Amino acid sequence: MASNLVSNGDFENGTANWSFTNQGSGVADESETITNKYCKISTTESIYQQLAVGSGDKVTVSLSSRGVLSGTISVMLNNSNTSYWSDTFNSEMNSTWTSENFSFTVGSDWTGPLVLHFQAAYSATATDVVEVDNIIASK
Numbered sequence: 001m002a003s004n005l006v007s008n009g010d011f012e013n014g015t016a017n018w019s020f021t022n023q024g025s026g027v028a029d030e031s032e033t034i035t036n037k038y039c040k041i042s043t044t045e046s047i048y049q050q051l052a053v054g055s056g057d058k059v060t061v062s063l064s065s066r067g068v069l070s071g072t073i074s075v076m077l078n079n080s081n082t083s084y085w086s087d088t089f090n091s092e093m094n095s096t097w098t099s100e101n102f103s104f105t106v107g108s109d110w111t112g113p114l115v116l117h118f119q120a121a122y123s124a125t126a127t128d129v130v131e132v133d134n135i136i137a138s139k
Contacts, residue, residue: 003138004136004137004138005051005052005053005059005116005137005138005139006049006051006116006135006136006137007049009063009134009135009136009137010037010133010134010135011037011038011039011133012037014037017049018039018047018048018049019047019048019049020045020046020047021045021046021047036133037133038064038131038132038133039131039132039133040067040129040130040131041069041071041118041119041120041129041130041131041132042120042126042127042128042129043069043120043121043122043123043125043126043128043129044119044120044121044122044123045119045120046117046118046119046120047117047118047132048076048115048116048117048118049115049116050078050113050114050115051075051114051115051116051137053075053106053114053139054106055106055107055108055110056105056106056108057105057106057139058103058104058105058106058139059103059104059105059106059137059138059139060101060102060103060137060138060139061073061101061102061103061104061116061135061136061137062099062100062101062102062134062135062136063089063099063100063132063133063134063135063136064097064098064099064100064132064133064134065089065090065094065097065098065100065130065131065132065133066090066094066095066096066097066098066130066131067090067093067094067120067128067129067130067131068093068123068128068129068130069090069093069120069121069123069128069129069130070088070089070090070091070093070121070130071088071089071090071118071119071120071121071130071132072086072087072088072089072117072118072119072121073086073087073088073089073102073116073117073118074086074087074116074117074119075104075106075110075114075115075116075117076114076115076117077110077111077112077113077114077115078112078113078114078115083117084106084107084110084114085104087102089102089118089130089132090130097133116135116137118132
């Protein structure tokens, strides 16, 4: 079994290993029969984490999402607006947790360091969020 390239993708260790673009996003708790931590990404905000991949690597990303917003998942050059790959997650704007899978191949022209980046879509309502959990990336 391939190892997960994402650290703390279940957010059970709070914000460890994740960078946030603003104070509006963060880790929250929910309790049903068990306690689950997940990440709430506020409108137009993002979270990201460095991704150890190289040219030609085929990467699969799985995650759970929900919320009133959709979001963009992308692979970007760290500290820039250069995006090499992107797709939409939570496009149905689900109110319950929904599993999603994405895949991409690292191009030979992708310079590093690369980050896996999640950004919430724009909303005029500042309290709108998209939530993510159980992020796994493997090659």
